[in-house]
Amino acid sequence: GAGVSQSPSNKVTEKGKDVELRCDPISGHTALYWYRQRLGQGLEFLIYFQGNSAPDKSGLPSDRFSAERTGESVSTLTIQRTQQEDSAVYLCASSFQGALNEQFFGPGTRLTVL
């Protein structure tokens, strides 16, 4: 496809379970970003990848959150031992690394922790 895709679109899980969220960026985009958007709030930066490396993990809210990227393509965001406060929409974006660095966003994964 031409855009950023994310899966699943919706995920409902029980507190304490682990979840994996997937992002497929636009082909050729070297940079990939994960954000969290709580209901009615602005986007929070979580982590970004340049290629397969994550030079900035400062936004990850706790050690229950981790992310990886392989083949300079797909990325997964893993949340272990989910808590109710993890409920949010998780957005992925990708971009070329260059001037102005416009980010293209996927549709997001809506995570609900019961």
Add this chain to the structure above:
Amino acid sequence: KNQVEQSPQSLIILEGKNCTLQCNYTVSPFSNLRWYKQDTGRGPVSLTIMTFSENTKSNGRYTATLDADTKQSSLHITASQLSDSASYICVVDLNNAGNMLTFGGGTRLMVKP
């Protein structure tokens, strides 16, 4: 405290009318300022990107302005359409690397027929 504040939080206008959304920021210096449109249930889509030295940028019926002295930006929408109903997000980019974006809380616009 969020360093990018948007107003109003929500706005209702009639189709065909114009409107202006405001963004005040305290982040400084910065590389560029962006406006995004986010439809319900979708990811944000870029409308305009302005470097700190630009004063205005247009994209169709959308015109963004930037006053670096007063640290204010606005997004003006002319001849509104029903499809303009969405959240509009102001974003300040600190370093042009994409990992230091500060997002405003957005203005939710509803255009009614």
